[in-house]
Amino acid sequence: MSSLKFGTSGLRGLVTDLTGWPSYAYARAFFRAIATTDGGNRRVLIGRDLRDSSAGIAATVADAAAEVGFGAIDCGALPTPALALEGFRLGACAVMVTGSHIPQDRNGLKFYRPDGEITKADEVAILAALGDVGAVGAMAAVPATPETGALDRYRRRYSEVFGAEALTGLRVAVYQQSSVARDLLADLLASLGARVVPIGRSETFVPIDTEAHRPEDIAFIREVMASGAYDALVTTDGDADRPLVADGSGRIVRGDVLGLITARFLGADAVVVPVTAGSAIEHAGGFRRVLRTRVGSPFVIAGMAQAQGDGAGITVGFEANGGFLLGSDVTIDGKRLPALPTRDAMLPILATLAATQGAGLTLADLVASLNAGETASDRLPDTPSESSGPFLLQLGEDGFRQTFFRPVGTPVSVDTQDGVRVGLDGTRTVHFRPSGNAPELRCYAEAGSAAEAEDLVRWGLEAASGAMHTGRGKS
Structure with missing residues (x-):
């Protein structure tokens, strides 16, 4: 099974699952499903980070662009926001080859429309378009046109606004x-x-x-x-x-x-x-x-x-x-x-x-x-959604939630739009959320001191594990 998956920002997965045909297929699906709907601008900007696999994947993205009639512009190694800024300036789509903060053995693609990042609905459209990519023949190597001004324009965006003495000393x-x-x-x-x-x-x-x-x-x-x-x-x-x-x-x-x-x-x-x-x-x-x-x-x-x-x-x-x-x-x-x-x-x-x-x-x-308090976080590994899902559903119910949190405080607010985030008396919070790309349950807490936040996370993971294993939190 491929590790490639859309996460909180772009497509990510193992380099071995992305290099070659998969990166070509995803890029071509983006061009066909998203980029071709944005009018007459048939250019795409391509950037990359400094990990070993990024230059080769960027070249593959350029090949996919050429196959659907796009002119590829190679912006080289530059920050993702610098590439996005250049896309806004030119009214062009962009693809950034980056795995962001994940290890060297992984990489990813971030896709931009001329008006900004793709939406979750766009991700669905790209996945749907993947089914049409299999009919394409061998990938043809087409060099991209180099572009060297994007990084300098990004630098001047900030140097001209903040000024030469903003950080003096x-x-x-x-x-x-x-x-x-x-x-x-x-x-x-x-x-x-x-x-x-x-x-x-x-x-x-x-x-x-x-x-x-x-x-x-x-x-x-x-x-x-x-x-x-x-x-x-x-x-x-x-x-x-x-x-x-x-x-x-x-x-x-x-x-x-x-x-x-x-x-x-x-x-x-x-x-x-x-x-x-x-x-x-x-x-x-x-x-x-x-x-x-x-x-x-x-x-x-x-x-x-x-x-x-x-x-x-x-x-x-x-x-x-x-x-x-x-x-x-x-x-x-x-x-x-x-x-x-x-x-x-x-x-x-x-x-x-x-x-x-x-x-x-x-x-x-x-x-x-700022009196911003302290936070802590940790996770329960090897916790698939089959276990965490029913637990989170019950945690969203007032009766179960009041009983569950009784050892540490009284729930005073709840937000269930991404996991369950519970506000406790004493301006503390505990937030349980399933990982978007791994079988694990994450717990975040905030409190007045680092020690108290860490204690809340420790208690939260132990209590969640106990609820899931004893049948409480299971449907």
Whole structure:
């Protein structure tokens, strides 16, 4: 059975399942089902991250484009948001070859229409179109036309708006690893006045997950920051649509807190976040409207469109992984920053550092001033939907929920649009959610202290396992 599957953002799977004919078939299905419905622009932009398999897969995507009459433009290695920005500029479709934060033995495809990311309905159309691809003969190698200006236009998007003195005096370590934005990030921060030191460059792929941090990355960041030489450390995941920022002590700032700081910096009116983001967005954000969605950038984008349709002003979205989506044009120091409704790592990094400068605070003090609480998460592996599904259904019922949570508190709210997220007395939350791409049940918690959040997760997984194994939570 193939591992290829649409997840929270694009198609992903093992390299062995994607290389060659499968990537050709999925790309051709996209062109036939989605791209050909968007009018007369017969160009497609192709970008890639730095993992070993990406260049070959990108060439295969170009072959598929040629087979259906599209002119392929090779944008090379660049951040996913930079590719999307170029697609918006040209009114062209785009395909990014990236596995984001997942390991080297996996990869994926992210598809863009001229107006942005594909929707969940588009994913269904692509899967339906796969059935027509089998009749195609041998793949013909057709070189793509190279394009080198997209990365510079993305750089100027931020350098021209923030200005040469925005980060003057800040000492920033740029953890380069194998991020596709590793040189761009260092150059951009330096152009804004920061004193930048690139560290940790790697010629082999490093799977940086900005939401579930590897122990070795945590240890490396703490060791670097222990010297006291830097005010902050920054990096991104593989395709640079998710940021990672650590304060002067080496403590990694949560992605949703980066989003909160950025939204406030931009003067957002409406904020759209998935249910996994912390509740500080409601109680500490000061926004006129907060809309919660299912997990995944397509749902956040749909939520931003809904908020704008309801008359919201500046509308933004962000995820627990830190990826920030700008749904409206905004003005920073009198300069216009156009909307970019796809996940982006650069804006939250720059806005967070600029916010510390503007407030005259250290990053740690700025975060502390938000009173955003603490979060924790973990998972139950080997838990298929046949086990977790009935449990979650019952957890959505008031009687079962009250009994289940009695050992730790009283449920005061519930959100069942993506798993079951329960608000408890004392401004705590526990959220159970099945993984979208693995047989596991995930548990997220937030509380006033890290220890309490970790205790809630530990209790939650034990209680869920017990309920599923004793028959409670089974239909």
